[in-house]
Amino acid sequence: MIKKLGLVILSLTLLIGGCAEQKLLEKIGLITLAGYDLNEDGKVVTTAVIRQVDQEFQSMVTTSSAVNDSSLGALTEINRKTTKKLMQGQMRITLFGETLATEGIGSFLNTLSKNSSTSSGILLAMTAGNAKELLEYPYKNINDVGQEIYKLIEQNVDAELVTSSTLHEVSQDYYSVGRDMIIPIIERKEEVIEVTGVALFNKDKLVGQLPAKDSFYLLLIRGKFKSGKFETTIPGDIFSSNQSDSSEPVPVVLDTISSTKKLKLTDKNVPEFELQINLNGRILELDAEMDFDNPVEIEKLEKAINQSLTEELKSILDYCQEINSDVFGLGKQYRSQVRNSKLTHESWHAKYPTAKVNIKINFKILRSGVFE
Amino acid sequence: MKNVIHVKPQQMINAFLVFFVVHTTQIGVGIHGFQRIIYQESKQDAWFSVLVIGIVSHVIVIVMIKTLEMYDSHDLYGINREVFGTWIGNFINVIYFFYCSVAFFSVLINYIEVIQTWIFPLLSTWFISATLLLLVIYTFLGGLRVIVGVSFFSFMLAFWLIFVLVFPLQYSDPQSLFPILESKFIDILKGAKAMTFTIIGFEILYIIFPFVKDKKNIRKPVHYGLLVTTLMYLAVILVSLTYFSGEQLSKTIWATLSLFSIVQFPFLERFEFLAVCFWMLIILPNLCLYVWAAHRGLTGMINISAKKFIWLFSCIVLLLTFFIKSRIQINSINNIFGQVAFYIVFIYPLFLYVLALVKKKLTS
Amino acid sequence: MGTPKFMSKMRIEKNAKTYSRKKEKMGRSPMSNKFFKNMFKKKESKQQAQSDSSSLKNKSINNHSHDKKLISPDKAKFISLIEKESNNPSDLKTKFITEDYTLFYIENLVDSRVLNKHILPVVLKNPNSSPSELKFQLQIPEANMTENLELAILELFSGAALIHKNGYPTVLLAKINTRESRSLSAPENESQVIGSQVGFNESLSTNESLVRRYIRTPDLYIKKLTVGKISNTTVSILYLKSIASEEMVQTLQQRITDLKIDALLDSSFLAEMIDDNSLSPFPQMLLTERPDRFCDGLLNGKLGILVDGSSMAVICPHSFIEFFQSREDQNLRWPIASFLRLLRFSAVFLSIFLTPLYVAALTFHYEVIPQSLLVPLSESRALVPFPPIIEALLLELIIELLREAGARLPTKVGQTIGIVGGIVIGTAAVQAGITSNILIIIVALSALASFTTPSYMMGNVIRAIRFPIIILAGFWGFYGIMLGFCFLLIHLIKQSSLGTPYTAPFYPPRWVDWRDSIIRLPLPLTNLRPTSSRAKKRKKYEEEPIDPEKS
Secondary structure (H helix, E strand, O other): OHHHHHHHHHHHHHHHHOOOOOOOHHHEEEEEEEEEEEOOOOOEEEEEEEEEEOOOOOEEEEEEEEEEOOHHHHHHHHHOOOOOEEEOOOOOEEEEOHHHHHHOOHHHHHHHHHOOOOOOOOEEEEEOOOHHHHHHOOOOOOOOHHHHHHHHHHHHHHOOOOOOOEHHHHHHHHHOOOOOOEEEEEEEEOOEEEEEEEEEEEOOEEEEEEEHHHHHHHHHHHOOOOOEEEEEEEEHHHOOOOOOOOOOEEEEEEEEEEEEEEEEEEEOOOOEEEEEEEEEEEEEEEOOOOOOOOHHHHHHHHHHHHHHHHHHHHHHHHHHHHHOOOOOOHHHHHHHHOOOOOOOHHHHHHHHHHOEEEEEEEEEEEEOOOOO | OOOOOOOOHHHOEOOOHHHHHHHHHHOOOHHHHHHHHHHHHHHHHHHHHHHHHHHHHHHHHHHHHHHHHHOOOOOHHHHHHHHHHHHHHHHHHHHHHHHHHHHHHHHHHHHHHHHHHHOOOOOOHHHHHHHHHHHHHHHHOOOHHHHHHHHHHHHHHHHHHHHHHHHHHOOOOHHHHOOOOOOOHHHHHHHHHHOHHHHOOOOHHHHHHHHEOOHHHOHHHHHHHHHHHHHHHHHHHHHHHHHOOHHHHHHOOOHHHHHHOOOOEOOEOOHHHHHHHHHHHHHHHHHHHHHHHHHHHHHHHOOOOHHHHHHHHHHHHHHHHOOOOOHHHHHHHHHHHHHHHHHHHHHHHHHHHHHHHHHHHHHO | OOOHHHHHHHHHHHOHHHHHHHHHHHOOOOOOOHHHHOOOOHHHHHHHHHHHHHHHHHHHHOHHHHOOOEOOOOHHHHHHHHHHHOOOOOOEEEEEOOOOEEEEEEOOOEOHHHHHHHHHHHHHHOOOOOHHHHHHHOOOOOEEEEOEHHHHHHHHHOOEEEEEEOOOOOEEEEEOEOOOOOOOOOOOOOOOOOOOOOOOOOOHHHHHHHHHHHOOOOOEEEEEEEEOOOOOEEEEEEEEOOOOOHHHHHHHHHHHHOOOOOOOOOHHHHHHHOOOOOOOOOOOOEEEOOHHHHHHHHHOOOEEEEEOOOOOEEEEOOOHHHHHOOOHHHHOOHHHHHHHHHHHHHHHHHHHHHHHHHHHHHHOOHHHOOHHHHHHHHHHHOOOOOOHHHHHHHHHHHHHHHHHHHHHOOHHHHHHHHHHHHHHHHHHHHHHOOOOHHHHHHHHHHHHHHOOOOOHHHHHHHHHOHHHHHHHHHHHHHHHHHHHHHHHHHHHHHOEEOOEEOOOOOOOOOHHHHHEOOOEOOHHHOOEOOHHHOOOOOEOOOOOOOOOOOO
16 A cells, blocks of 8 residues: 555656646737748848737737748747747738748748648738738727738638638648649738739749739639629620610629539640539629510620630630749649649649630529519 | 466457457557658559558458467467467567567657647656556556456547548548559559558457457457448548648648648637647557557566566656657657568468468368 | 344354455455456355355354353343443333333333333233233334343344343343434435425435335335444345345445444445445445435346435445436436436536636647637736636635535525625636636536536535646646546546446447436337346336327
8 A cells, every 4th residue: 555655656756747838828929920021131021910918908919020041030039029938829820021922932831831839720821012011000990910911811711702821721732733822912001901912823932913803713713612702894785775885894793602613634735624614693783784584685694704704714824824823723633634644843834834725614694683 | 278368257358349449459649640651652542552451451350360260269379389389489479579569669659759749849758658658557457348448438539530530621622632543553552561550450359369258259340440440541541632732741740630730619729739639548548458468478478467567567668768759760660660560460460370270280 | 034233243253254255356455456356256146145045044043052141031130231231321211010020221212102101001911921922912013032132232222122021031122212303305415306305314214114105015125234333323225126136235235244333324434435446536336315316226226225314325336427317317308308418417527627628728728729719818817927727726726615615504604605705706806816707707617517417426526536637737738638537537447336337338338228328218218227237127117119109
C-alpha cells in the first residue's frame, strides 16, 4: 500500500514537472490580419492588425508594421512594439500588396501552410496598391479593419460574388499542375472597403486583373458556381414589341437556380476543349416589354442571353490566354484525360495560349417573377 | 504438447470482440500521414494501393487462421516452438517480442511528435510518454478483458471521426483522381508496400487466438475488422487525393490532420487541435495490445510477473524516448520498422504456414 | 430457523477454511481486479452453496454442543445471570408475576399496553402451565422458546419480554417491541413527477411490508442477517427466489457476514463496505429511498438490502449507466423517456467537461475559439486577475459551498442561502472582476447538469471528479482533459458490481440490453431482464406485438 502511494506521489511530482506553455487569451495580442507589401529595397513590409483587450473591458484594435526580409521576422519586429505577445492562431485574413503579388507570393503560401497555428481556412486577398495604406487609413466608420475585411470577403464568397480564396484552396491551385490561382482584390474607396476585382496569377505571380463583375464567369467555368445573381446585356432588337430605339443594348439581371458545367478535351493535339454550361434561372429585371407567355419570345430571349454570355466568356478566355494564366483549370482537364501526359507547369503553359475552347451555353428561363 | 496455453474461462473473450481488437490495432498513428507516403509511389492511383494491401491482408489473415487452427490453443510463440523446436523457435520469438516492442515504441514516439508539432511545441517528450505509459500500465494491469474493453470503447467513441470527412469533401475535386490507373502496376504495389506501417496490427490475431472463447466463429469478426479498416483508409485516401492537389499532398506531412483543419463548428474552430488530443483514445488500444503481445512472448521464455514486466518495460521505453528527438530519427525508425514489419507481418505467416503443413505431413 | 446472527457465526466456524479461500478470491483489496475473478465461477459457487446448506443441517443437529451459556432452571440463579449478562442497566425491569414466573423486559422497548393486557393476565390465569404451554396461550404475534442465554439477552435488548419459569431450562421470548417510526412520507432526495410518492422510512419492518405490498408473492424471499458486534443491526437481503441468481445471493451474503465491524448505522456504510472496489469514487450499488425503484430492481433479478434504522435501501448489482436511469422513465412514453435519458447522460458529460474545456481553451488553445465568441470571451476575461484555472476552481468551490450550505441548513434557510449566494456572490464576483461572467454561466450550467443525475451519490461523484479534470486542463489543456477522460474510462471498465461488469451493457457488449440503456425503447421490446443481473428467467413477460390490433 505504502509502495503504491509512493508511486502515485512520484508520478504526481513527475507530472507537475512537465508544464505546457500557456497562451492565456487576455495575455496575448491576436493578429487577425496580416498584410504584406514590398518596398523599394525589395524588403517585406508587414502590417498586422492586432486585437487585444485593455483594462476597460474594451477590445482594442491597433495596426502596426515593420520592415524585414522575412514575414515572420517582421512579426518579431512588431512584437517589440506591443505590450502583449503576438500570436497568429486567430489570423483570418492575409493581404498582399500589388507589387508583392507581381513579384510572387509562393514563399508566403508555403510559410502559412507550414505553420501549425494558422488555419488552412484563412482567406487571402490582394489590395489594389499598398496593403499598408489600406490598413492604416483612419476609417471613420470602421472600428476593426481586420474584422471588416474578413466579413466583407466572407459575405461576398457566400453570395458567390467572388471566388472563395481560403489558404487551402489557393494553395491547392498553386501546387497543382494545370490550374492557376485567383484571389479577390480589395480596394479602399473613400471611407469604405470594397471588392473591386479578381487577381489572376501565373504560378505565384500576378499577371492580370479582372473587374469584380467578371468573377461570375470565372466561378462558372471553375465549376464552383451553384446559384447566384448576375447581369448581362442583350441586344435590344430582339423584342418585336419594343418601340424604343432597337439598337440599344438592354441590361438583364438573372438569377441562377441551378447550373451544371461540363469541360471536355476533344483534341489533345491542339489542344481543343468543349465547354458546356447549362443554367436554369429566372429573370429578376428586364428593362423591356416582353410577353412571357409566348414561347417563341422566351426562346428568343434565351438565345440572346446565351449569345451574350458566350461572348463575355470568350473575351475573358482570350484575355486569360493572352496573359497566360490558366485560371479555368483547362490544364487539369488535359492532365486528367491524357494518359501519361507528364504535364508540368511549363509544358502546359507553352500549350495553353493556343488552346481552343468551344463554348456552349444553354440558359433556360424557368420563372419570371410574380408580376408581368 | 507442452506449449499449449491453458486459459482460464474468465480470461476468455467472445469471438466478435476480435473485430474491435483487430480494427483498433490497425488504426493508430499511421492514419495521420500515410497519404503522402503512398502518393509518392503511386500518385493519383494511391487508392488502388490501399485496396491492394487491404485484399492482401485478408489473404494473410486466412493463412494465419489456418495455421492457428492446425495448432489448437497455441499462440504464435507456441507454434514457433512447435515447428522449429525450442531453440530456433525461441530465437524467432525473441525477434517477435522485439517487433511488438518496437511497434509499441514507434506508435508512442509518432504520437508524441504529433502532439509536439501541433499543440505543445515546448512540452517535454518524457512527460507525454510518462503520462501515456501510466495509462497503459493502468490498463495492462487490468488484464486482457480490460485491454479489449479499451479497444471496444475506443472504436465506439472514435468512430464518428470518419464523418468529419464530410467537411473537406466540400472542397474536393474528383478530377484529381483521373486518369485512373495511370501509374504502373509495380508502382501501385510499391505504394501498397509503403502502406505496411499503417495497416499492420492484425497480426495481434496470432497472439489473441488462444484467448477466444468460440474459436470457430473467429473468421467473420476478423474479416469484418479488416474490411472496416480498409474502407476507412480508402475513404481517407480518396478524400485526401481529391482535397489536396498533387504536390500539395506530397508536402503535407499529416494529411489527415490537415483535412481536419478546415472543419469548423459554430462553437469550435480548428478541429485538429481537439482531434490530435482525442487521438489518445485511438492509440491507447494500440499501445496496450502491443505491450500485451510482447508480454505474452516473454512469459513463454522467462518467468516474469505481469506487474514486474510492465513497470520494467515502461521504464525502458521512457528512457529510450529521451534519445529520440528529431523528425529525421522518427522517420528513419518508421521506415526501418515498416520494412521489417512487412516481412514479419506479410511474408512470415506464409512461410510459417508452409512449414507447419510440411511438418504435419511428415509427422503423420 | 435459528437466529441469523447465530447462524452466521456457526458458519464462520464451520467453513473457516473455505471462507478464507473465498475471501482471497473476493479480493476486497482495492487494487486487485475482481472484475474477472468473480465473473465466471459458477461451479465453485454451486459447491459453496451445497456446503452451506449442509452446514445448516448440521447446525440444527449439533445445536446444543456449541452453546456456551445455557439458561439456568433455577430462578435466583437465572436472575443473577441475567443481571450479570445485561450489566443490570437501570431500565431493566424484573417482575415476579407468580412464585415461579419471572418477567424481564427493558422499559420503553416493549409495548406496555400489550404487556399489561395480553401477557400479565394470561400468566396470572395459568400459573401452573409450563413455558411451552404458555407459548400457545399468549395472545401475541410472536413468541419463541430458547435455551440459549446469549440469544435471550440479545432479544431482551431488541424489545422482547423474557418469561422464565422456575425449574425449566428454557425461557419464553415474547416479542412485543414497540414500533416507533415516523410515518411514511414522500422521498425527499429522489422526487419524481409521475409515479408513486412514498418513500422508505427508518423501520425495517415497515420497509419490508412496503416491498411486500408491491410484490405479493411467496417468491419474494427475505433473508435476515445481523451485522455489527455492538449495534447488532438487522440486515435483510431481499430477492425473488425464482429469478435472482443463487450465486450472487451467496456472494452478497458472504460479503455481509464477512464484515467485522462494530456498528452499522446506515445502509450507505454497508454498501461501501461490501462494494467490489471501496477505493473507487464511483458507487457500485444503488442507494434508493424509493420502494418502487427498489422493487423494480428486485423484479429485474437484482438483490436488495434493507438495513434496520436506515431509510435508504441498497440495490445490487448496479451498472454505471443504470445510475442515470430514473424509475420515472418507465412511467413516461418511450420517446420522452429516451429523450430524458439522453439529456441526463449528456448532462453528465457537460458537467464533467464543460468547465475544463473552458479552462483549456482559454489557457492553451485560443485558436479553437470561433471569432464570434472571441470578443465576448476576451472582454469578460479582461479584468480577471487570475489565470482561468484559478478562476474556475474558485467559482466551482463557491458553487460547492453553496450546495453544501444549502444541504446542511434547515430547509427554509437553505433556500434563502441558495438565492442570496447565487445572486449576490455571482453578481459581486463579476463586478469585482474576479471572475468572468461567461464562466459563471458555464459553472452554473455544469452544476445544474450534475443535479439531473437521479442518484444523489452518483451526482456527488460527477461533481467531485470535475476538479481533478479542471486541474489537468489547466496544466495541459485538451491533452490533460483527454488524460482524465481515458483514465476515467479505463477505471470504469475495470470496476465491477457484485462481480458483474460495471460498464454493462456496453462492455462486454450485450446488444439486446442496449434497448434499455441510454435510451428506452417501447415496452414490448424491453421485455428481457438485463444480462448483468444473471437472472434465472431472462424474460419478464412474453413479447407482445409492437402494434397490436386493439379489440
